[in-house]
Amino acid sequence: MLAVVSLVVALLALVLVAPLWRERLGRRTRDGEAPLPEDVLGLRQEVAALRTEGRQALKHLAIVRYDAFGDMGGHLSWTLAVADDAGDGVLLTSIHGRSDARSYAKTIKHWRCEVQLSPEEEQALGQLRR
Incomplete structure (x- = not known):
């Protein structure tokens, strides 16, 4: 019904x-x-x-994990790269040691960075463009 x-x-x-x-x-x-x-x-x-x-959204992303020091394992250090379609963004790096951790931020403009990069940061930036 x-x-x-x-x-x-x-x-x-x-x-x-x-x-x-x-x-x-x-x-x-x-x-x-x-x-x-x-x-x-x-x-x-x-x-x-x-x-x-x-x-303009940060949609390109790459992360590289690594051991910054030979006596430490676990890949606790990392570099994160994020950018928009124009290649503008930021590289964030965190280096972990036995007693401390240091963080760095570097600006990316048009898929390039004006500051000297570590090999791991270069790797992350290279992966970002793919």
Whole structure:
């Protein structure tokens, strides 16, 4: 019984909404194209804005783990490289020793770094471009 009532309600809704859609789709511009509803134009603008924002997102990522000192194991030291589509980002390095840890941050511009890099940082930057 519930299924029959649901079907009747759905058909009634379709009968009431169909003329509105027919009217909306029936309008034509001078060149014969149907105009886009305002909500579609708004969605297109949103998509364009998201694409622009996405190009600036830090979405390229590489990480290299290593032993900075010969007497330490476990690959506790690491370099993380992140950049956007233009190659702008940052290299973050953490070097772990027995009694301390040091952290470094280096700026990346157009896939290059102005500061001298360690071999591991060079490796991370090389992996970032792939």
